Amino acid sequence: MDWTLENVDWSEIAEGTIDTLTMLGFSTLFTILIGLPLGIILFLTSRGQLLQNQVFYAIASFVVNILRSVPFIILMILLIPVTKVIVGTSLGVLGAIPPLVIGAAPFFARLVETSLREVDRGVIEAAQSMGASNWQIIWNVLLPESRPGLVAGITITTVALVSYTAMSGVIGGGGLGDLAIRYGYQRFQTDVMIVTVIILLVLVQILQSLGDRLVMRFSRK
Amino acid sequence: MIQLQQLHKSYQVQGKTIPALLGIDLSIDKGEIYGIIGHSGAGKSTLIRCINLLERPTSGQVVVDGVDLTKLDDSKLQEKRRQIGMIFQHFNLLSSATVGENVAFPLKLANRSKAEIQKKVDELLKLVGLEAHRDKYPSQLSGGQKQRVGIARALANDPKVLLCDEATSALDPQTTNSILALLLDINRKLGLTIVLITHEMHVIRSICDRVGVIDGGKIVESGEVLDVFLKPQHPTTQEFVEQVADSSELREAVAHEKAAGNRTIARVTFLGEKTYQPILFQTMQETGTVFSILQGTISRMKDTPYGQLVVELEGDVRQNEKTIETLRQRGLEVEVI
Structure with missing residues (x-):
């Protein structure tokens, strides 16, 4: 073991960190943009809800389950042609974002669906009795009432995305995971591996405590 | 003000048809407090939910203020519902919104201006005696206070009818009385027609003008509260009279x-x-x-x-x-x- 950090090139670490944060930022953003509406649709079309539609729900639920059951590392490889179509390359930070989003959005959608289920049915009924339209119920009742659960869901998803970004190093995705694989694994430079792991660990801690704090702030129950 | 004609409602549960209402005919006058009393499972909750179509009847007519609600499309129905306030046993307030925001909620849904909302909320909070609690969240209030918020919210759009779904059943006797007094007060001040359902004789006796007794999905006895309760005919009515x-x-x-x-x-x-x-x-x-x-x-x-x-x-x-x-x-x- 070599504890002198002699192999660590800090400028590369800095670059890797920025790449990881970029991937994380964009993939979280698009995961929310796709997963939130998907989760809302799953919830609304499920049994006993406003837009109950058993056929639609069964199909959507099936697709979500398939995407969730494929291990991310395999999903990533399977999606290479799709990624090329979407962003023009399957490499680097840009090439990593589509598989990250496609892998995480169904997961986040399920978390959204679960949080919306926690909203008191009576409150939805009360809003209906006041003449609220379905849109108004989504915006003014479902989303605000489930805000703590949604924020917790975003936190869990972002943390999951941190490990996904590291995995994307395998297919040349860039970032800290890429560094860890190229130097730490392939060249036996354990010190590089340890530094990247520590940075990822700190990142996860920061994200989780930030999320927890927001949840606390929004909780009114 | 409200006419229910040959109202039937049944539920489909696992392929079986479960009847809940079996031909309800009811006429409720403007400005009166009409009570519907029944045991749990008698259909009273379904009945009151049919009045604003939270439950759509299987057949029959629901006429409120001259309009048959069953014939309206979604957006017309939403508009009409604004004239029908409703309060609930478990209050059903937005837990993420303050007292003031809860009362403002129906006004916001109706796209009223900020100034208008502000003025109306002040007025309503004063009416129900909660001026001091405007910025509190529902979890910080007692049951009676929560129901007062519910009442203020239900009155926000100046409804013509107020539906009360077991509004006092989750409250202690003293709080029940203060809520009943408030309902009677707004009935007189605003000339509001109130329909309430309950399983408590006490509620009927305290504020209702007329009463209908519901049993097995049918109104088995109805009339002036005094007549019905001094000379109960149906066994179910007699049971309720025995309560007191x-x-x-x-x-x-x-x-x-x-x-x-x-x-x-x-x-x-x-x-x-x-x-x-x-x-x-x-x-x-x-x-x-x-x-x-x-x-x-x-x-x-x-x-x-x-x-x-x-x-x-x-x-x-x-x-x-x-x-x-x-x-x-x-x-x-x-x-x-």
Whole structure:
């Protein structure tokens, strides 16, 4: 073991960190943009809800389950042609974002669906009795009432995305995971591996405590 | 104000049809407080939810203020619902919004201006006595305060009708009374038509003008509260009356006295101002009948005083008959048990 950090090139670490944060930022953003509406649709079309539609729900639920059951590392490889179509390359930070989003959005959608289920049915009924339209119920009742659960869901998803970004190093995705694989694994430079792991660990801690704090702030129950 | 005609509602549960309402006909006048009493499972919750179409009836008409709600499309129905306020057993407030925001909620849904909302919220919070709690969240309030928020919210769009779904069932007796007083107050101040469902006789007796008794998805008895409860016909009604009038104890007393000999036992009912006049005493004195009271209530139904005494007449048969005749002539109702 070599504890002198002699192999660590800090400028590369800095670059890797920025790449990881970029991937994380964009993939979280698009995961929310796709997963939130998907989760809302799953919830609304499920049994006993406003837009109950058993056929639609069964199909959507099936697709979500398939995407969730494929291990991310395999999903990533399977999606290479799709990624090329979407962003023009399957490499680097840009090439990593589509598989990250496609892998995480169904997961986040399920978390959204679960949080919306926690909203008191009576409150939805009360809003209906006041003449609220379905849109108004989504915006003014479902989303605000489930805000703590949604924020917790975003936190869990972002943390999951941190490990996904590291995995994307395998297919040349860039970032800290890429560094860890190229130097730490392939060249036996354990010190590089340890530094990247520590940075990822700190990142996860920061994200989780930030999320927890927001949840606390929004909780009114 | 509200007419329900041949309302049927049934649910499909696992391929079976479960009937909930079996042909309800009901007419509720403008400005009255109409109570619907029934046991749980009798269909009362389904019935009140049919009035604003939270439950869509399987067949029949729901006419509110001249409009048949079952014939409206979604957006017309949403507009119409704004004229029908509703309060709930479990309050159903937005937990993520303050008291003020909860009351403002229906106004926001109706796209009112900020200034207008502000003014209306002030007014409503004052009406229900919660000015000091404007910025609190529902979790910081007591049950009674939460229901007051519910009432303020239900009144925000100046509805013509207020539906109360077991509004006091989750509250203690004292809070129940204060909420009932508030409902009666807004009924008088605003001329609001109120429909409430409950399983508590006390609620009906305190504020309702008319009552319908629901059992097995049908209205089995209805009319003025006084008539229905002083002379209950249907077994279910009789059960509810017993809630407030210890009838089981009376039955024991009557059985005991009857076993002792050939006695005349009568239920004498007073209504209105007669309640406070010494008619019973005077009549008994004139006919020289000795009597004892087995059970008695002197109370009020909403604003009408009434009394009901069960007396045992200890005179001979002819004397007793004359006494009963005289009491009837003087406007009391006498029923020999």
